[in-house]
Amino acid sequence: MRSHHCGDINSSDIGKDIEISGWVHKRRDHGGVIFLDVRDLHGIVQVVCNPDHPNTFDLADSCRSEFVINIKGLVRARIEGAINSKMATGEVEIEAKDLVIFSKAVTPKFPLDDYQEVNEDIRLKNRFLDLRRPEVSGRLLKRSKITSRIRSVLEGNNFHEIETPILTRATPEGARDYLVPSRVHPGEFFALPQSPQLFKQLLMVGGLDKYYQIARCFRDEDLRADRQPEFTQVDIEASFVTTEDIINLAEQMISTLLSEFTNYTIGEIPRITYKEAIAHYGCDKPDLRIPLQLKDISELVKNEEFKVFSGPANDPASRVVALRVPKASGLTRKNIDEYTDFVGKLGAKGLAYIKVVALGEENGLQSPILKFLQQETIDAITSGLQVENDDIIFFGAGNANTVNLSMSSLIKKLGEELDLITCEWAPCWIVDFPMFERTKENQLTSLHHPFTLPAVSAEELRSNPDEALACAYDFVLNGYELGGGSLRVFDPIMQSEIFSILGISPDEAEEKFGFLLSALSSGCPPHGGIAFGLDRIVMLLSGTTNIRDVIAFPKTQSASCLLTDAPGEVTAEQLEELHIKLTIDKEDKE
RNA sequence: GGUCCGGUAGUUCAAUUUGGUUAGAACGCCGCCCUGUCACGGCGGAGGUUGCGAGUUCGAGUCUCGUCCGGAUCGCCA
Numbered sequence: 001m002r003s004h005h006c007g008d009i010n011s012s013d014i015g016k017d018i019e020i021s022g023w024v025h026k027r028r029d030h031g032g033v034i035f036l037d038v039r040d041l042h043g044i045v046q047v048v049c050n051p052d053h054p055n056t057f058d059l060a061d062s063c064r065s066e067f068v069i070n071i072k073g074l075v076r077a078r079i080e081g082a083i084n085s086k087m088a089t090g091e092v093e094i095e096a097k098d099l100v101i102f103s104k105a106v107t108p109k110f111p112l113d114d115y116q117e118v119n120e121d122i123r124l125k126n127r128f129l130d131l132r133r134p135e136v137s138g139r140l141l142k143r144s145k146i147t148s149r150i151r152s153v154l155e156g157n158n159f160h161e162i163e164t165p166i167l168t169r170a171t172p173e174g175a176r177d178y179l180v181p182s183r184v185h186p187g188e189f190f191a192l193p194q195s196p197q198l199f200k201q202l203l204m205v206g207g208l209d210k211y212y213q214i215a216r217c218f219r220d221e222d223l224r225a226d227r228q229p230e231f232t233q234v235d236i237e238a239s240f241v242t243t244e245d246i247i248n249l250a251e252q253m254i255s256t257l258l259s260e261f262t263n264y265t266i267g268e269i270p271r272i273t274y275k276e277a278i279a280h281y282g283c284d285k286p287d288l289r290i291p292l293q294l295k296d297i298s299e300l301v302k303n304e305e306f307k308v309f310s311g312p313a314n315d316p317a318s319r320v321v322a323l324r325v326p327k328a329s330g331l332t333r334k335n336i337d338e339y340t341d342f343v344g345k346l347g348a349k350g351l352a353y354i355k356v357v358a359l360g361e362e363n364g365l366q367s368p369i370l371k372f373l374q375q376e377t378i379d380a381i382t383s384g385l386q387v388e389n390d391d392i393i394f395f396g397a398g399n400a401n402t403v404n405l406s407m408s409s410l411i412k413k414l415g416e417e418l419d420l421i422t423c424e425w426a427p428c429w430i431v432d433f434p435m436f437e438r439t440k441e442n443q444l445t446s447l448h449h450p451f452t453l454p455a456v457s458a459e460e461l462r463s464n465p466d467e468a469l470a471c472a473y474d475f476v477l478n479g480y481e482l483g484g485g486s487l488r489v490f491d492p493i494m495q496s497e498i499f500s501i502l503g504i505s506p507d508e509a510e511e512k513f514g515f516l517l518s519a520l521s522s523g524c525p526p527h528g529g530i531a532f533g534l535d536r537i538v539m540l541l542s543g544t545t546n547i548r549d550v551i552a553f554p555k556t557q558s559a560s561c562l563l564t565d566a567p568g569e570v571t572a573e574q575l576e577e578l579h580i581k582l583t584i585d586k587e588d589k590e
Numbered sequence: 591g592g593u594c595c596g597g598u599a600g601u602u603c604a605a606u607u608u609g610g611u612u613a614g615a616a617c618g619c620c621g622c623c624c625u626g627u628c629a630c631g632g633c634g635g636a637g638g639u640u641g642c643g644a645g646u647u648c649g650a651g652u653c654u655c656g657u658c659c660g661g662a663u664c665g666c667c668a
Contacts, residue, residue, distance in 0.1 A: 028631095029627095030626070030627065109600065110600075120661075174668035225661090227667065345663080345664075451668095558660085562660090
């Protein structure tokens, strides 16, 4: 149905009889001549229809936007003065000899040109139209190329792509599962995988040595700009490997992508311990493009009268930090009030600040809190931060989690709003994660997952679980967690110990993870791996800030599909067959 | 579950601050004209339950409450 793609036709085709198929992008009717811009995935070309071919001319007259047509005609050079330098195919045009309308189209629900932004919900409702826009299709094509390149790097390292089940069983820890009722097992449910974690470990026990998969994962949790209920992981696992082996492989993959899809050549990637990351950035996914760091000043303000600082400084669950922002003293009272509101919404009680106007001079510092602090404390803070004139210092004091959240968010906000971003790409590894963290109920829970190899012995783990580190690592790029992994437990005794520390009884461990313990007992190689979020990788390499842009049919923030209107109700017969009785009825829902 | 932003013609927006005549514009759409345009042009025309529901008021797109939808974010996401 075609000899050429629309966007590929150029001067070298002049004089050829060709055939193209595509969509009517624009129609310009001049009465005696009709121009049709015909578009396919590869671009747009101008077709000229004139009354020399009466049938064709009449059909062209009836064409409207988004009609799907076929043109047979002659490529010719455009006449003098009619060359369009803005168009890739602007030097040529097609003189239409035959025109076939394959498919008529109603007026599009929104314009498909680049001259008007269209709201996302309308685009999602009509995604099949949205996909015709080069901006959208281009990102999906890029995704395809990225995926292909990832495969080639992994294949080049002797990794094998192996599929794992989508229908599997629910796991007690982790995210909320998507459940699928079993018809043949009344009252029982499959769960969709949150990740292929256990299966890839079992592949290692099975001796498959090096595995990868472009794996769809499902988590029934609330959505964010970078979180969809179903998403894609580049899932990797290998046997007889150290942390260095995995990190080297991951760096090879990432540097390949960055060099091929951006002009960035990756250098030494810094490694930051989890502890340092929290201390300096307040989070475990710092955006290193922003040159701002927190400095702990708890020791300096411990003995101050100022309770806002000294209170948290003397509480082990709290911290007091200072954030020096260079050359920011131009911030107005209104600006600072806005930042105070911003951190307030994240739980901070306030946002103390000092403006550095003229260091070392009388009244050289401006701040409402100066009168509460001893001069030597102020001097220690300013010299410790190496402040200069025109800097501003922000302070965070209170519960450590609140300070970390509010101040790390403030760093990211200041970085964007004050244009402090120093470079385009800033990767890093976060290493030495703790094995466990405490829930609000003070229960121990895995920071990574329960199969992570501890960096300590089983005895040390039990005696001091709060301090135990894990053989786990996260890859962070520009403030996004792109990937994370670990070495895995390969000793059934250690694995049982971890379940026990997590409060999973031996009976429950046997019921839920018996197959894993049995596998670990049957000759398990030391192994480890990593998983990258493919959607986020493509998002960053596409220069966008939400993963809906790189997914063909994404879901909205309320986890529904505006195109298909999923999820939807099912018939009573379907429910009965699945032995399911609803506890709500339609009236309740509405 | 919480906080914040938004919802007006097919689309993108204005009118909301300070409630007041018939809710405007651009693009798109329809008709007529036009043989060199390319975001073609000219003339004419159609198109609105201001998301939905209450309330306040002589009067609501505008104020209040509720609700639905979309987005950002906290909680949540081993």
